[in-house]
Each structure stands twice: as C-alpha cells, then as structure tokens.
Amino acid sequence: MTTITIPEGMPQYGDVPRLDVEKVRADFPILGREVNGHPMVYLDSGNTSQKPRQVIDAMREHYEHHNANVARSVHQVGTEATEAYEGARAKVARFVNAARPEEIVFTKNATEAINLVAYAISNSPAGSRLAFGPGDEIVISEMEHHSNIVPWQLLCERTGATLRWFRVTDAGRLDLESLDEVVNERTRLVSYALVSNVLGTINPTSAITARAREVGALVLLDASQAAPHIPVDVADLDADFLAFTGHKMCGPTGIGVLWGRYELLERMPPVLGGGSMIETVTMERSTFAAPPARFEAGTPPIAEAVGLGAAVDYLTGIGMEAIRWHEKELAAYALDALATVPGLRVFGPTTPVGRGGTISFGLDGIHPHDVGQILDSLGVEVRVGHHCARPLCVRYGVPAMTRASFYLYTTTGEVDALVRGLDQVRKVFG
Missing domain, CATH: 3.90.1150.10 (Aspartate Aminotransferase, domain 1)
Structure with a gap:
C-alpha cells in the first residue's frame, strides 16, 4: 500500500x-x-x-509478469491474473465499505454502471420489485450529468414510467422544499449525484433517502465526483446502488464500478450475455452465475482493475x-x-x-x-x-x-x- x-x-x-x-x-x-x-x-x-507512478508501475508490472485471462485458466499465470483482478475488487469493496466484495461489479465506467441498472430494470419480469411500468416514477435532479439523465429517459420510454426531477436553487443547491411531493407513493427510484460535476455542490442524502424509504423507492447515487475526493461509505449513505469511475480517482480509463446491495444484485437479470457470466448453457436455455460475474460478460478490463486497485491503495495511503x-x-x-x-x-x-x-x-x-x-x-x-x-x-x-x-x-x-x-x-x- x-x-x-x-x-x-x-x-x-x-x-x-x-x-x-x-x-x-x-x-x-x-x-x-x-x-x-x-x-x-x-x-x-x-x-x-x-x-501517479504507483498506478502506472502497477499496470506495467501486470503486463510484464502476470498477463493472462481471468476466471478460466488453471495455469500459474492465469491464477496470478485472477488473484490480482479479484484482489482489486476486494480493495474497492473496502474503499467504499461494502459488506462483501461480491457487491462490486466492474464496468467500463460510471455511465455503463448506471445503464446496467437501468437495463436490468427493464429486463426484469413483470411482478418483480425491479419491474417498472406506466404510473411508476423515477426522480433525478436538474444538476445531473447526462449519464444520470439519458439512461432514465430511455428506461421511461421502454417501460412507460414517468421522469420527474428536483429543481436547483440560484445558490446551486437542490430545492428540497417539495421533497414529499416529488418523491411520492408512485416513486420507484431516486437517482442523483452525490457531488455535482459542474457546481461542486455536495448534496445531502439523509432526508432524500429517508423519504425514499418511506415510499419504498430505491436510491442510486452517482459518486463519480465524490469517490475521488471525499470518504464514501455505502453503509452510512444507506443507498441501494452507487456508481463511480476509475479515471477520475487516479486510476486508468476503461474501468468503473457499480456497487449494489447483494440481495438486489441477485434479483437483477443480466444485461450482456456471453462467456464467464453463465452457470450452465444448453442449446435451449442458459442459467446465470451469481453476482458479480453475472454482470461481467466476456474478458473484463483486467489490467485496468489492477490499476484501479493501485489507485485505491494510493488514495487510502494518503x-x-x-x-x-x-x-x-x-x-x-x-x-x-x-x-x-x-x-x-x-x-x-x-x-x-x-x-x-x-x-x-x-x-x-x-x-x-x-x-x-x-x-x-x-x-x-x-x-x-x-x-x-x-x-x-x-x-x-x-x-x-x-x-x-x-x-x-x-x-x-x-x-x-x-x-x-x-x-x-x-x-x-x-
């Protein structure tokens, strides 16, 4: 470290x-x-x-001495690569105080992490907690990055749900005077930035989360501008999902993180199908691996995960x-x-x-x-x-x-x- x-x-x-x-x-x-x-x-x-050099050197060391595919080889180099990849997952889990490493899903970036949740919702069977439809509402805010606006607009188009949002005050704060009206009995999901990428505002969480819990809504936090700069504790935040990206926190491009409560990840259907995310495959049907593998189809960003793990070490050390x-x-x-x-x-x-x-x-x-x-x-x-x-x-x-x-x-x-x-x-x- x-x-x-x-x-x-x-x-x-x-x-x-x-x-x-x-x-x-x-x-x-x-x-x-x-x-x-x-x-x-x-x-x-x-x-x-x-x-920092520590991240650059960690990725170079991986490519020079441990480069192999993960979760599919029994040879020595493949084992080393798998241990490094899963070791990075464990580091990220500790960094955000996740209950277990399996709550960490590696993605391409925060955008993909948010889209993963949105598409898993639209792929959920009718009657499940994650199935949205006409009459349901999704709440965001006026200060969101497009990555936390467009996926929900598309989800509303696919499901018939309605998008609502918090306004922003002249001072750059979320206008929560209408909290009980905006987040109501029809609200299924509240998704907003923990820190604004434009205004620098650190948004409050306790009142919004408490109201979401009252009406049975899920909470997703975009922590892309939070995880690099302030301590992020998912247990303390009491959210259901949290997304952030590696390249804004001293790590490489090409890797992001979705944290989700494990009981929710277990209920979510996969978004991408392919290798490494399956349990069994026949010509008639497939069954799927437990999270997080279910959401990491194909060869993952291995060296990038190693770099992100090194970035987490660096930030934690400071x-x-x-x-x-x-x-x-x-x-x-x-x-x-x-x-x-x-x-x-x-x-x-x-x-x-x-x-x-x-x-x-x-x-x-x-x-x-x-x-x-x-x-x-x-x-x-x-x-x-x-x-x-x-x-x-x-x-x-x-x-x-x-x-x-x-x-x-x-x-x-x-x-x-x-x-x-x-x-x-x-x-x-x-």
Whole structure:
C-alpha cells in the first residue's frame, strides 16, 4: 500500500494530517511538463485525473509478469491474473465499505454502471420489485450529468414510467422544499449525484433517502465526483446502488464500478450475455452465475482493475479525509481569489460549505471557449462547454461555462495562475 510520510510537526486539519502537496506532486510525472512554453497548470481533474507512478508501475508490472485471462485458466499465470483482478475488487469493496466484495461489479465506467441498472430494470419480469411500468416514477435532479439523465429517459420510454426531477436553487443547491411531493407513493427510484460535476455542490442524502424509504423507492447515487475526493461509505449513505469511475480517482480509463446491495444484485437479470457470466448453457436455455460475474460478460478490463486497485491503495495511503480538507481549503482560497476578477460570476455555492473543489464560472461578455483558449495559451488547462450537463446550463441561462476542478495535487499557486490568466483574458477582450 502506498503511504505518504507527513513531516514531523507539519500542521494538521484537526486530527487529520495536512497533505504534503509537493511530495504528492512528485508522484505524478505529467505535472512536470510544459504547455505552450509555460509550466502546465492542470485544473481539469473533474474531467479526468492525472495518474501517479504507483498506478502506472502497477499496470506495467501486470503486463510484464502476470498477463493472462481471468476466471478460466488453471495455469500459474492465469491464477496470478485472477488473484490480482479479484484482489482489486476486494480493495474497492473496502474503499467504499461494502459488506462483501461480491457487491462490486466492474464496468467500463460510471455511465455503463448506471445503464446496467437501468437495463436490468427493464429486463426484469413483470411482478418483480425491479419491474417498472406506466404510473411508476423515477426522480433525478436538474444538476445531473447526462449519464444520470439519458439512461432514465430511455428506461421511461421502454417501460412507460414517468421522469420527474428536483429543481436547483440560484445558490446551486437542490430545492428540497417539495421533497414529499416529488418523491411520492408512485416513486420507484431516486437517482442523483452525490457531488455535482459542474457546481461542486455536495448534496445531502439523509432526508432524500429517508423519504425514499418511506415510499419504498430505491436510491442510486452517482459518486463519480465524490469517490475521488471525499470518504464514501455505502453503509452510512444507506443507498441501494452507487456508481463511480476509475479515471477520475487516479486510476486508468476503461474501468468503473457499480456497487449494489447483494440481495438486489441477485434479483437483477443480466444485461450482456456471453462467456464467464453463465452457470450452465444448453442449446435451449442458459442459467446465470451469481453476482458479480453475472454482470461481467466476456474478458473484463483486467489490467485496468489492477490499476484501479493501485489507485485505491494510493488514495487510502494518503487518506481521504486529508484529501477532502485539502480541497476544501483550495475551494475557499479560489472563491476568494475569483471574487477579485471583475465581471466573473460563479455558478453554484459561493462559500466552501457543502461544496467540493470544482468551480464553474462565466465572464461577462466573453464566451467560455475564448476563455479556455487564452488560458491554454498560458498553460492553464480548464474545461469549457456544457460539461455533459446541458439542462443545468439552461437553468442558469448560459450556453456554456468555464470549469476549474482541483485535486490532491493542486496548489494555491495554480489558483493564482488561473486568476492571472483570467486577467489576461479580460485584457484581450477588452
């Protein structure tokens, strides 16, 4: 397991050791490069995070010494690969405090994880708890990533169910004043982001989950922007499903996670059919393996799972509480710094309370694409556009936003570089 040594006497966040950011940065080779002749300032971790050497080395080690297919070979190398793959599952289970490793399903990404649940619901036989139909309702929110909107729209089209949603306040919070009306006796599923990928808002869970339980609804949390940044405990969250992706949490692309309560996974029919997900096959019919194998048809992302396991080791060694507090301080610093930029509007919470290290903003009279191009010319890498959350842009009456997203390796000096870059943007566009 990766450990980060905290120098003796280093200040702490209460009982949590403060991050040694420079020591962390030394683990990420790409952070030393230049962009357009300037030191790279990477402020796009909400899009994808950078990868530490520990993850890169773990994947290289796997390919060089343990590469084989899993769950189907009795030879030594195949056994090693299977042990590494299932070992990664166990690490992820511990990371989110799952009751057992079998509650972890490896997917391609969080999008596939959410779609897996949606298609399993539509494949469920009539009369089962997971069968939806006309009159049933699915509740999401106005701040969702498209990955947590489109699958439910498609499910409604397939089943005749109705989609409803929570509105978002001007301050970037979920409007829960109508909670009892939106989540009602017809609600079968509530699915929303634990942390907004645009606003940085950390959404409350207890009131929504309690109301869902009252009406017998399931709860799915999109933790794509939560699992990399704050401690995530599925037992404490009391959800039924949780989805997140590896590439935003120091892991590789091509692997995501669906956690589900095992008793629900057992009831879910498979979505993809093929090798490794079967119990028996005849020419007339097939029976299916127990979860999670039932949902992992074909050769899985083996090396990617190994990389994700290494990323979990890395983050656990540093400490998720330390990462949370580091980003909380960065958000406070950045909000104060951005407030000095004339004509800048922050979308979402303007205080560091109940928010993470993602800040989206607009500059009066300047299109975000122009902002992004000027910043890139200065080596400052941000994301511009609707961030796969177009309904949220419509809610705020803008075609696009500029987003700066921080992570464990981000420094206050990089925030300063962003502000200097925005001053240059304003000079260029008058």
